[in-house]
Amino acid sequence: MVRFLLFVVVAMAGVPGGARSALAIELTAEERAFLAAHPTVRVRINGDLPPFLFQDQGQVRGMSIDYLTLVLKRLNLTMEPVDIGGFAEVLKRLPTGDGMDLQPVTRPTPERAKEIGFTRPYLSFPVVIVTRTNADFVGSLDDLNGHVVAVEKAYWYTTELQRKYPGIELKIVDSSSQAIRAVAVGEADAYVGILAVAAWQMEKNGYTNLKIAAPSTLSGAEMGMGVRGDWPLLTSALDKALATITPEEHREIRRKWLPVKSEFGIAPRQVMLWGGLAAGGFLLFIAMLILANRRLIREIGRRRAAEQEVRASQAIALQMLNASTDACMLFDVDGTMRGFNDVFAKRLGVDPATILGSSLWSYFPPVNIEARKRAVAGVVASRAPVTLIDVRGGHHLSNTIFPLIGPDDRVRQVIVYSRDITEQVEAEARIQAHLAEIKRSNAELEQFAYIASHDLREPLRQIANFVALLERRFADQLNDEAREYISFAREGAKRLDNLMLDLLEYSRVGRGEQLAPVECEIVVAAALDNLAARIAETGAEIHIAPGLPTVLGAKTHLIHLFQNLIANALKYCSPERIPEVRLSFTIDGKVVTFSVADNGIGIDPVYHDRIFGIFQRLHGREEYEGTGIGLAICRRVVDQHGGRIWVDSVPGQGSTFHFTVSLATG
Incomplete structure (x- = not known):
C-alpha cells in the first residue's frame, strides 16, 4: 500500500497541470542580466529530512537536490x-542573503x-498516521485521543496537533x-x-511491523525552494526552470527515491539449444562426407575403373543434402559455385541448371556483396566457422560458413549452411509480447493490491468509525x-483490515528488492526490535547463535521471515512454562540452514505441510489471533530466495522451523 500510495501522490504532485514536454526557458532581459551577474548560488545543504534532503557518507542527497541540480543546469548556474x-537560523539569514x-x-x-521568496511547489505529500500492524x-x-x-519538533503539523487535538x-x-x-x-x-518521509524510513529500516493506518486532516507538505528575499x-x-521539467524527469x-521494481527473465533461445547441437552434428557429418568425396574424385582421375563408385557416392551425398531443410552451398574462395542442394x-x-560455375555473389543484393566477401575472407584466414544473420523478404536466415581444409592444409573452398529461423524469431517475438503482457498483468495486480489495501479499507474505516460513534452516542x-x-462488528472490521494488510504483504514478496549480500546480525536485530513489545x-x-553469516537475500523480506517465525514461537507458547x-544455523558449502526452535505447544506431524498454505489455521480465533497467512509469507520469501522451508515438531514439546538460503560469496 505504501509504495502504491506514494506512486500516485508523487505522480500527481510531480506533473502540475498535466503532461507536458520540455520547453525552452523564456527569460526576460532583466532575468538574463541578473543570472549573468550572479552565476553562483550559495545553497544550504545540511539537513536531515530524508528522502528530500539528507547527508549520506559525506555527500548531500535527496529528491530536492535532484530537482535543484536540474534547474540550476538549465539556468547555467x-x-x-x-x-x-x-x-x-535559516529563517533569520535567508531574507537578506546572510551567508546563503x-x-x-x-x-x-x-x-x-x-x-x-518561494518557488512554485515541486513536491506535494499528505500528512498520514502510522501505527503498528497489530494496533x-x-x-x-x-x-488517537x-x-x-x-x-x-518545530514542524507545522506538530503545532496543529497541539492546537486542534489537546x-x-x-x-x-x-x-x-x-x-x-x-x-x-x-x-x-x-x-x-x-507520507514520503514515513514510507522511506519504514522501507530503509525494515520496519515490517508498521503500516500507514489512515490519512490525517492536517495541512499537507507543499514543498518549494526558499530564495533570499532581495x-x-x-x-x-x-519557477520558469521548474515548469520545464518533463513528466519523464519527474518519474x-x-x-x-521511491522505487517499485519488477523483473522478469526468460531465455527463449535455450529452447533451440539441443536442436541446434543435433543439427550442427549432422551438418558436420555432411561436411566430412563431402571432403571424403573430393578425395575420391581425385583418385578416380588416376583410376578410371572407380568412376561408377564415385558417382554413386555423389548421388548419395546429394540426396542427403536434399533431405536437409537448410540451404547448402559449396563454392571456391572466389565465389564460384561448386555444389548446392534443392x-x-x-x-x-x-x-x-544455371547454378554450377556461377558466382555466389550474383545472388546477393549489391549492398551486401562486399560484406559477404569480407566474411568469407575472414573464415579462410582464421580457418574457423562464423555465423551471420540475414533478413530477406521477411525471412530471417542463420548462415553458418565453414572452411574446407584440403589435403595440402590450405582452404580452397567454403561450405555454407543457411537455416530459415523465421519461426524461432517470431516465437521469440511472441515470448517478448507475452512478457510485456505479463508485466502489464502484474501492474494491474499491483493496482488491485493498492485498491484492496487502500480504497477497500476506506469504507471499512467508515464502518468501524460509525460503529464506534453508535456505541458512544x-x-x-x-x-x-x-x-x-x-463488539462483534468492531472485531470483525479489525480482522478484515489485518487480513487485507497480510494479503498485500504476501503479494509484495518477490518484488521491489534484488538479492544482495545481507548481514543477518542486522536483519535479526531489526526483527527483534520490531517484536520488542511482544x-x-x-x-x-x-537466544541467538553468535556469528550470524552474511547471506544473499532481500533485506526487508528476510526481516519479515525471521520476525514471522519468532512471532509464531511467542504466539503458540505453552502456558506451563516461560x-x-x-x-x-549451520553452513554446508554455499548453503546456510537457519533453525528457529521453541518450547511451545508443538504441531501434530499430520499438519506439517498444511501449515504453510495460505489461510491455513489449526486453532480457532478465540484461542490464537491471526489471519493464517504468516507461514505462507515465510514459504513465499524462502521460495523467492531459492531455498526451502520445513518444520520438525513434537506436540506438547515445541517446534523447530528450518529454512535454507544461499551464503553470500566474495
Whole structure:
C-alpha cells in the first residue's frame, strides 16, 4: 500500500497541470542580466529530512537536490554548498542573503513569504498516521485521543496537533527516524508525519511491523525552494526552470527515491539449444562426407575403373543434402559455385541448371556483396566457422560458413549452411509480447493490491468509525446484547483490515528488492526490535547463535521471515512454562540452514505441510489471533530466495522451523 500510495501522490504532485514536454526557458532581459551577474548560488545543504534532503557518507542527497541540480543546469548556474545551522537560523539569514542564497526544500507560509521568496511547489505529500500492524483500528486523528503520538519538533503539523487535538499525548523528538522507531519498538502508539518521509524510513529500516493506518486532516507538505528575499529575479527564473521539467524527469526522480521494481527473465533461445547441437552434428557429418568425396574424385582421375563408385557416392551425398531443410552451398574462395542442394535453388527461385560455375555473389543484393566477401575472407584466414544473420523478404536466415581444409592444409573452398529461423524469431517475438503482457498483468495486480489495501479499507474505516460513534452516542440506550453485537462488528472490521494488510504483504514478496549480500546480525536485530513489545509482554527468553553469516537475500523480506517465525514461537507458547526461542544455523558449502526452535505447544506431524498454505489455521480465533497467512509469507520469501522451508515438531514439546538460503560469496 505504501509504495502504491506514494506512486500516485508523487505522480500527481510531480506533473502540475498535466503532461507536458520540455520547453525552452523564456527569460526576460532583466532575468538574463541578473543570472549573468550572479552565476553562483550559495545553497544550504545540511539537513536531515530524508528522502528530500539528507547527508549520506559525506555527500548531500535527496529528491530536492535532484530537482535543484536540474534547474540550476538549465539556468547555467553553479552551486556553492554552505553549512548553516538549524532551520531557525535559516529563517533569520535567508531574507537578506546572510551567508546563503537558497534553501532547497521548505514549506511556504504567508508569514515567511513576507521576507522570503518561494518557488512554485515541486513536491506535494499528505500528512498520514502510522501505527503498528497489530494496533487497534485507527481511522482518524480522533481515534488517537488518550494515546501517545510521536512527532518531530518545530514542524507545522506538530503545532496543529497541539492546537486542534489537546487530548493526544505528544512525544516530541528531534528527527523522523527517532519518531518512527518509537512506534516500531512500542514507545509510542502512532506517528503523524509526511507520507514520503514515513514510507522511506519504514522501507530503509525494515520496519515490517508498521503500516500507514489512515490519512490525517492536517495541512499537507507543499514543498518549494526558499530564495533570499532581495533576489526576486532568481525566484522567477527558478519557477520558469521548474515548469520545464518533463513528466519523464519527474518519474525518474520518483523511481530513484521511491522505487517499485519488477523483473522478469526468460531465455527463449535455450529452447533451440539441443536442436541446434543435433543439427550442427549432422551438418558436420555432411561436411566430412563431402571432403571424403573430393578425395575420391581425385583418385578416380588416376583410376578410371572407380568412376561408377564415385558417382554413386555423389548421388548419395546429394540426396542427403536434399533431405536437409537448410540451404547448402559449396563454392571456391572466389565465389564460384561448386555444389548446392534443392533448398538453395528453391529459396533463390533460380534454375538449378544455371547454378554450377556461377558466382555466389550474383545472388546477393549489391549492398551486401562486399560484406559477404569480407566474411568469407575472414573464415579462410582464421580457418574457423562464423555465423551471420540475414533478413530477406521477411525471412530471417542463420548462415553458418565453414572452411574446407584440403589435403595440402590450405582452404580452397567454403561450405555454407543457411537455416530459415523465421519461426524461432517470431516465437521469440511472441515470448517478448507475452512478457510485456505479463508485466502489464502484474501492474494491474499491483493496482488491485493498492485498491484492496487502500480504497477497500476506506469504507471499512467508515464502518468501524460509525460503529464506534453508535456505541458512544447511544451507550445509555443499548442493552447487553446490542453491546455484544457492536463488539462483534468492531472485531470483525479489525480482522478484515489485518487480513487485507497480510494479503498485500504476501503479494509484495518477490518484488521491489534484488538479492544482495545481507548481514543477518542486522536483519535479526531489526526483527527483534520490531517484536520488542511482544517479547517484553510474554517474558520470553531469546537466544541467538553468535556469528550470524552474511547471506544473499532481500533485506526487508528476510526481516519479515525471521520476525514471522519468532512471532509464531511467542504466539503458540505453552502456558506451563516461560517461552524460550533459539536461533541457530549451520553452513554446508554455499548453503546456510537457519533453525528457529521453541518450547511451545508443538504441531501434530499430520499438519506439517498444511501449515504453510495460505489461510491455513489449526486453532480457532478465540484461542490464537491471526489471519493464517504468516507461514505462507515465510514459504513465499524462502521460495523467492531459492531455498526451502520445513518444520520438525513434537506436540506438547515445541517446534523447530528450518529454512535454507544461499551464503553470500566474495
